[in-house]
Amino acid sequence: MTVRALYHYDEIGLLSASERTPAGHRRYTEHDLRRLYRVRALRALGLSLEEIAGVLDGAADDPGSMRDLLTAQLRRLDEHAELIGVLRQRIRGLLRQTGDSSGPDPDRLMTTLELMSVFETYFTAEQRERLAERRDALGGEGLEAAKREWTGLVEEGLRLMETGVPADDERARDLVRRWDALAGGFHPDGPEGERTRAAARRMWRDNSAEIGRSLPWPAERMAGLVAYLDQARESG
Amino acid sequence: MTVRALYHYDEIGLLSASERTPAGHRRYTEHDLRRLYRVRALRALGLSLEEIAGVLDGAADDPGSMRDLLTAQLRRLDEHAELIGVLRQRIRGLLRQTGDSSGPDPDRLMTTLELMSVFETYFTAEQRERLAERRDALGGEGLEAAKREWTGLVEEGLRLMETGVPADDERARDLVRRWDALAGGFHPDGPEGERTRAAARRMWRDNSAEIGRSLPWPAERMAGLVAYLDQARESG
């Protein structure tokens, strides 16, 4: 304990010395000391000074308030621990992405960071959770297969678009169908799935440059492809 | 994101709009936006704005700084998680103490809180850890047995003291030996054990009233007993 903390407790009315010497020096009585012990113990449990004041001053009125406060604190700590777990997972994922063998690749890391933020802008927390569930359900090799299939679709789409095939051509519309079917594996079922699909399309439309940066094709070509596919989808 | 956060980032120089309209309104360019995405993503990992500014502005100089920062953050999160685990254990222990069947017993809880603080005043963190290890090693029934034995010693000591047996009497000195032997089971071996023993004696001497409150005997009798045993120990 520092003397400054005692002054602070005095200021906020949590604990004041009940006596003063004529010169104004604080005299902490036995009673004050016992209160200080309780304050310190409760602080050591992570409670705020306000909560401590509440439970120490109101404990006489409500003998159960202490238990309530402690159970509430336990819940808070649980939530906090869960949050920390999530953050740890995220950071480990990021470190894995660059750490293995590819050497230090800060660009890739930066791009991933940007995408994280974009992702969080367009999907709600629950939607992101559902998407993560589906992705995990696909498994590692399923994910790889989907990636390869999607790469093929992108190449095919770029060929169609850049050879002048109009967006309402049957070939383009068929490509969109296969594209959406592949994407469907990542979205949940039912109306919620439709909402995440719509959010994903908005994200692509608004940020194809951002997203394209993380892909092997130039951003402008991807942006063009997205617009082309949107046209094809609407024409169907 | 609130606009207020953007103003804040501008104030601290983390992210300012690179253009302004003639009227003074901020215009965030594409480039600014990308920086904002990175800031938000890093914030979502629990990094401080200062750290983010450092890594974003210095990343060109040192491509590994990002990895270093993330691993450091991972370590911090680990420590934090461990701390939360400790706090949870403590709170669960406190709730167990009053929750089982004895009904709401806020007095007992308060006394325990005071003792926690006293305990932390006299023992260092490492010492408390060693003591907890020894206590756990004793096991539940071992602890109960020690408690019963110690209750007997207290009763015997109170009898001796209150029937006027002088502290340098052999019976008192023998009691002290058994008392210290019993306490020895809780202290570590070697010189460190001697230090915790000394700390425990100081704690008893200074706070017998506090500690006595948690025991079935009146605090004054316990205080007297402690003084009596100290005399007997010194006379040996």
Place this chain on the structure above:
DNA sequence: GCTACGACCTCTCCCAACGGGAGGTTCAAG
């Protein structure tokens, strides 16, 4: 009795990351 030095007092500013509001300007739509 004097003096030195430590301990104490009040008062003020500082930290992180914004939130909220006052009071004034600007923008875009009707």
Place this chain on the structure above:
DNA sequence: CTTGAACCTCCCGTTGGGAGAGGTCGTAGC
């Protein structure tokens, strides 16, 4: 032209104290 929303700057508030200025008190040694 008006109106309402959005934007601007400036300032105070939050938590739990830390740091320091500038002054007073108390006690120990000489």
